[in-house]
Structures are given as C-alpha cells and as structure tokens.
Amino acid sequence: MGKSSRAGQVAVAAVLGLAVAPQAVAAPRHGTTRISTTVAGTQSATASAGGTVSSDGHYAVYGVEDLGDGCPASWSVCVLVKDLRTGKAVQVPGTGVETYAPMISGDGSKVGYTSGTYHFFRAKVYDRRTGTLQTLWPADPPKDNWYERSDLTGLSADGRYAAYTIGNRDGNAFTAHLMVRDLTTGTDEVVDRPGHLSHLVGGRLSADGRYVAYSALDSDAAALYVKDRRTGRTRSIHIPAGGGSSVVDISADGRHVLFQFAASYPGTTTRTYLADTRTGRAEPVGPEGATALALDPTGRYTLLKDSTGALRLLDTPTGRQRTVAAASVAATAGPGALTRYGRTVVFASAAALVPDDTNGVSDVFARKVG
Numbered sequence: 001m002g003k004s005s006r007a008g009q010v011a012v013a014a015v016l017g018l019a020v021a022p023q024a025v026a027a028p029r030h031g032t033t034r035i036s037t038t039v040a041g042t043q044s045a046t047a048s049a050g051g052t053v054s055s056d057g058h059y060a061v062y063g064v065e066d067l068g069d070g071c072p073a074s075w076s077v078c079v080l081v082k083d084l085r086t087g088k089a090v091q092v093p094g095t096g097v098e099t100y101a102p103m104i105s106g107d108g109s110k111v112g113y114t115s116g117t118y119h120f121f122r123a124k125v126y127d128r129r130t131g132t133l134q135t136l137w138p139a140d141p142p143k144d145n146w147y148e149r150s151d152l153t154g155l156s157a158d159g160r161y162a163a164y165t166i167g168n169r170d171g172n173a174f175t176a177h178l179m180v181r182d183l184t185t186g187t188d189e190v191v192d193r194p195g196h197l198s199h200l201v202g203g204r205l206s207a208d209g210r211y212v213a214y215s216a217l218d219s220d221a222a223a224l225y226v227k228d229r230r231t232g233r234t235r236s237i238h239i240p241a242g243g244g245s246s247v248v249d250i251s252a253d254g255r256h257v258l259f260q261f262a263a264s265y266p267g268t269t270t271r272t273y274l275a276d277t278r279t280g281r282a283e284p285v286g287p288e289g290a291t292a293l294a295l296d297p298t299g300r301y302t303l304l305k306d307s308t309g310a311l312r313l314l315d316t317p318t319g320r321q322r323t324v325a326a327a328s329v330a331a332t333a334g335p336g337a338l339t340r341y342g343r344t345v346v347f348a349s350a351a352a353l354v355p356d357d358t359n360g361v362s363d364v365f366a367r368k369v370g
Contacts, residue, residue, distance in 0.1 A: 106157025
C-alpha cells in the first residue's frame with residue numbers, strides 16, 4: 001500500500017472503540033491538504049492509502065498501516081474516518097489481518113470493507129450512527145457452487161444498501177455471484193442472471209440502490225450490465241470489440257456508467273467510456289490511453305489517469321480538463337474519490353505535497369479543484 005507493495009489493499013486491525021483527535025487541521029477551501037493522520041492528528045510514520053470521500057465532502061475514509069495503538073500487529077491497517085470540516089479522525093471498529101477497499105457511503109453514515117485471513121474473507125459494513133457492524137453473507141447461498149468468501153463492491157449513497165460478491169479461490173468461481181444487502185432489513189438479493197456463473201466485477205450502486213452496474217467476464221470477453229432492482233429488468237451496455245471492459249463507477253441517478261476498455265489485440269487502444277443506461281450506448285471520453293478511476297455523483301465529471309501518469313479531472317460535456325496531480329506525484333485513486341461536481345478529489349501519493357509532510361511514506365490527500 002502506498003510506498004509499500006500493497007497499493008490498493010488495506011488491512012484492518014482490531015479496533016475496540018472510537019477515539020477522537022484532540023486537535024487537527026481541517027481541509028482548506030482551496031488547494032491540497034493531507035487528510036490521513038493518526039487519531040491524535042499527527043502524521044503517521046507508516047503508509048496510508050485507500051481514500052474515499054462522502055458526496056458532500058464532509059467525511060473521508062482511509063487506511064493506515066501498522067498504526068500502533070489499537071492496530072499494532074504487523075501487516076495490519078487501521079481504517080479511519082475523518083471529519084474534513086473539523087479535522088477530527090476516529091478509528092473504525094473491525095478485525096482482520098488483510099482487508100481491502102475501505103469505502104464510505106455518500107451520506108457518510110456507513111463505512112465498508114472486506115476483511116479476513118487466508119481465503120476466508122467477509123464483506124463488512126459499519127454503521128457510524130448506531131455503532132453496529134454487519135457481516136455480509138447470504139443466509140441461503142446459491143447451491144450451484146462452493147462459496148467461502150464475500151467481497152464488498154459498493155455502497156449506496158443513502159447508506160441503505162451494500163453490493164458484494166460471493167465466491168471461492170478456484171478460477172472464475174472466485175466472484176461467481178453478485179448480491180445486494182438491504183442493511184435495514186438484513187435481506188439479500190442475487191443480482192446476476194440465473195445460470196450465469198462467471199467472474200463478476202464492478203457491483204456499483206446508484207444513490208438509492210435501485211440500479212447496480214457490473215461486468216461479467218467469460219472467455220476473456222466482458223459483458224456489461226445494469227439491473228433495475230425495482231423492475232427486475234437488466235439492460236446490456238454496448239461495448240467495443242477487441243478487448244475486455246469492466247465497470248468502474250455509476251452516477252447517483254443510475255443514468256451513467258463509467259467503464260474501462262482494455263485493448264487485447266493489435267489496432268485497438270485502451271479507452272475510457274461513459275454509457276447511457278437508458279439507451280445502452282457508450283461514448284469514449286478523455287484521451288486515448290487514459291485509465292478511468294472515478295465518476296462524480298452527478299455523472300458529469302470523470303477522474304482519469306492519462307498516459308503520462310497524471311491525474312486529470314474531465315468535464316465530460318465540455319471536454320475541459322484540470323490537472324489534479326502531475327505525473328511526477330505518482331498518485332493513485334479509485335471509485336469514491338470525487339465529491340459532487342468534482343469539487344474535491346481524494347488520492348494517495350508518496351510525494352511530499354504539504355509543508356509538514358516529512359514521514360517519507362504514502363499519504364492520502366484531498367485537493368479542492370472547484
């Protein structure tokens with residue numbers, strides 16, 4: 001992670017309660033600030049990554065390796081939530097030597113992650129308002145295969161629904177079914193089509209959890225789908241030939257889906273596409289060779305990494321781009337990195353981007369761009 005080898009994967013150490021930073025510095029109105037700190041508000045001596053932010057920019061979540069108090073084990077990482085208005089950070093309760101993809105719901109009420117040991121991982125969601133922790137696993141798993149793990153893929157912005165895959169360690173069965181958990185009732189729904197046993201990726205939810213977008217990988221080709229959970233209808237998205245495509249993100253209203261096309265054959269080029277779920281058609285956005293990282297809740301702004309490695313914020317209708325981080329910064333980011341209208345971008349970098357950054361490891365930053 002960060003300057004270590006675990007760039008996009010964070011492990012959550014056992015945390016018994018919440019701690020509040022006595023003093024910290026809130027994010028400025030403009031420019032870049034470091035948001036990954038200890039609960040005491042000081043810079044961490046170990047690497048941080050995995051930053052995501054609530055839709056209004058009020059809260060951010062990130063992971064810090066081997067933090068110390070409450071997270072002392074080697075290879076452990078504490079997941080922290082920071083109030084970006086007050087600068088105060090708290091630790092998220094949970095246990096796991098290895099944990100992946102910490103995320104926060106758009107309203108800031110839920111924090112999710114995947115945690116476990118060896119191959120037996122479980123997706124988990126922590127309710128910051130009630131202090132409860134739910135483990136995501138269906139009460140009656142499908143009988144078509146053997147299942148041993150679940151992995152969190154998305155949270156609805158209203159904090160009511162969580163998307164997760166179930167699978168095992170054997171081939172494409174690793175993520176064989178996509179589920180959606182109603183966190184209020186505790187009920188689970190199988191999203192993918194009956195009999196469609198394949199490797200599933202994506203699992204991104206619209207703000208109200210009505211729409212879920214995902215990719216099904218079969219025989220080195222990917223099909224993209226968006227399911228309307230209210231009507232039960234699943235729409236296919238038209239994708240280009242000559243490579244594989246995978247869902248990256250979905251807009252809050254479920255109207256637009258961001259996906260990445262990776263070229264597999266000569267004469268084809270890696271491209272980012274934005275699909276209209278009403279028509280099923282997709283149009284390329286951004287320059288050739290760019291990689292899609294995140295879509296803002298409105299569906300207008302796309303965060304890209306261009307062919308040089310720079311992070312750029314694209315206003316899709318106008319084609320106007322803003323540089324978020326230069327290629328020399330070697331920044332990383334993912335779904336959930338943008339606030340509404342792309343006003344704030346959260347990313348990780350080992351570069352010293354603020355005056356008091358002297359720890360020499362990766363940190364998570366927030367940059368105000370609008």
